[in-house]
Amino acid sequence: MFDIEAVAVARLGDLPKRKGYSSAFLGSSAVAPLPVIGAKSSVLTFSDERGARTSELTYTNFSVVMSKKRRLCIFSACNVDGSEIPAKAPSRTPWKFDPRIPVTQQIGEEIYGQRKKGDYLFARGHMTRRVDAAWGKDERAKLGNKDSMFVPNACPQDQSFNGGLWKSLEDKILAAAVADGDRISVFTGPIFNPKDPVFNGVAIPLWYWKLVAWRSGRKLRAVAYMQSQKDIMAANGFVPSVVGLTGVEGQAITIAALSKTADLDFGPLVGADILIKSRSSVIDVYSPQFFVKHILLA
Structure with missing residues (x-):
């Protein structure tokens, strides 16, 4: 279960000097840049602290790029240091609107809340989840945890999906x-x-994707899921009829195929795809054995 809560607007002073996602995080031989969005006119831009126009909302350890029309993130990109993940994640903090973009470009309480009898409401599904952002020395981990609770980092997910299939991945x-x-x-969207x-006036995405990049020796490696x-x-x-893509639930998909689907x-990362030699664009590799073979031992 999940609780409805009022969402406050943070102050600009609450977000000083956030560096955001680093393309060079995996090393100079394994640069993993932010994806380039095909439909550039759909991207929400804003003025940064220097007055320059940008589309990248920078947070601690991750960044988000937003869609103007959908009022949701197009993607969230996070650097994760597995050696600095704390044994216990910091406590959850309240959700807040990001003050750098208009509140009207962010989805508040209209579709989120605790499901009651006869109601259908969604969970705020983190794109970059709290534990992935909450790493580093004490203050950095706290800021990553807090920053993950800004509204641009959330998309509507059925709680059974958010806490089940998606969480398992x-x-x-x-x-x-x-x-x-x-x-x-980790890229997510x-x-x-x-x-x-x-x-309630909000178009609900039926499909979500996640792409993981890492370095094996000096080589960039990556795998994607939908x-x-x-x-x-x-x-x-x-109640409304749900339509959309079929055939790739719980499976890995080639990054080239994901690129076309997500525009x-x-x-x-396309050339770094560990599925690139496969004859199919979709492979049923949603299993612990796959992660051991292709990630832990890659």
């Missing part, structure tokens, strides 16, 4: 990094489809 990815104390970069069902919440939404009583250019 996230847990496996982090466990693989922590086991060897590895650094990884929704798939926007014009046919996405609308709830998962759907459409069947879970239907099972839990979501994102992942640059060198």
Whole structure:
């Protein structure tokens, strides 16, 4: 269960000197840049502290880029140091609107809250989750945890999906990094489809994707996944018909195929894809054995 809560607007002074995502986090031989968005006109821009126009909302250990039309993130990109993940994650803090962009460009309480009898409400699903951002020395970990609770880092997810299938994937990815104390970069986002069902005026993404990049020796390696919440939404009583992609739930997908589906250019990550030699763009590798073989031992 999850609770509805009022969302406050943070002060600009609450976000000083946030460096955000680092493309060079994995090393100079394994640069993993932010994806380039195909539909540039859909990107929300704003003025940074120097007055320059930018689209990158920088936080502690991660960055977010927003969609103007959907009022949700196009992607969130996080650097994770598996050797500095604390044994116990810091306590959850309240959600806040980001003061750098208009509140009207962020989704507040209209679709989120605790499900009651006869109601259908969504959880705020972290794109960069708290534990992934909450690493580093004490103050950095606290800031990463706090920053993960800004509204641009959330998308609507059925709680059964958010706390089930999606969480399982996230847990496996982090466990693989922590086991060897590895650094990884994790990109996450929704798939926007014009046919996405609308709830209380908000179009709800049915599909989510996650891409993990790491360094093996001096080489960049990466793998991507797509998962759907459409069947879970239907099972839990979501009334409008749900339509969309089929056939890749709980599976890895080639980064080239994800690039076309999400309209994102992942640059060198396409060539770093460990599935690149496969005959199929989708492979059923959603298992602990896959993570051991291709991530821990890569």
